[in-house]
Amino acid sequence: MNWFPFILITLFTFLAMEGITWLTHRFVMHGFLWYLHEDHHKPTGHKLEKNDAFFLIFAIPSWLCIMLGLQNKLYWVAAIGFGIALYGLAYFIVHEVIIHQRFKLFTRSNNSYIKTIRWAHKMHHKHLDKHEGESFGMLMVAKKYWDKVRADRSIQEAGKVNKV
Numbered sequence: 545m546n547w548f549p550f551i552l553i554t555l556f557t558f559l560a561m562e563g564i565t566w567l568t569h570r571f572v573m574h575g576f577l578w579y580l581h582e583d584h585h586k587p588t589g590h591k592l593e594k595n596d597a598f599f600l601i602f603a604i605p606s607w608l609c610i611m612l613g614l615q616n617k618l619y620w621v622a623a624i625g626f627g628i629a630l631y632g633l634a635y636f637i638v639h640e641v642i643i644h645q646r647f648k649l650f651t652r653s654n655n656s657y658i659k660t661i662r663w664a665h666k667m668h669h670k671h672l673d674k675h676e677g678e679s680f681g682m683l684m685v686a687k688k689y690w691d692k693v694r695a696d697r698s699i700q701e702a703g704k705v706n707k708v
């Protein structure tokens with residue numbers, strides 16, 4: 545079997561999921577399902593948030609695509625399911641681990657990409673209510689956040705040079 549088209553479908557699904565996540569976050573989570581997302585913007589101190597329900601909302605289609613795709617030998621459907629699952633994993637690592645640090649890993653990273661996505665998401669959390677907002681995506685962020693991290697870095701570096 546030629547795997548190449550299926551790998552492409554998986555990759556394409558992964559990329560498309562960033563857009564789907566943006567739309568879901570902007571119009572569904574900050575829309576009619578705000579009651580599930582609200583505790584993510586106004587923390588209650590509980591270990592589990594109602595917001596975690598969104599993992600199921602993404603996990604169920606992924607699981608159905610993989611299972612039904614493999615059972616019926618519709619491999620492109622399974623490939624879509626794997627793309628959603630991979631995105632879910634990346635989202636989990638970026639949002640729960642790297643940004644919100646619910647598990648104590650990578651807490652002191654100095655990597656520019658990590659700093660940028662953290663900053664962009666911090667700006668998303670600055671807004672406490674349903675209607676306003678910015679930076680609804682996760683893995684791809686607008687240029688202005690990159691610019692801010694780059695500017696910080698050059699200030700930091702200039703500071704180092706001055707000290708020497």
Ligand SMILES: [Zn+2]
Pocket residue numbers: 569573574581585668
């Ligand atoms: Zn939000």
Ligand SMILES: [Zn+2]
Pocket residue numbers: 584639644665669
């Ligand atoms: Zn968040």
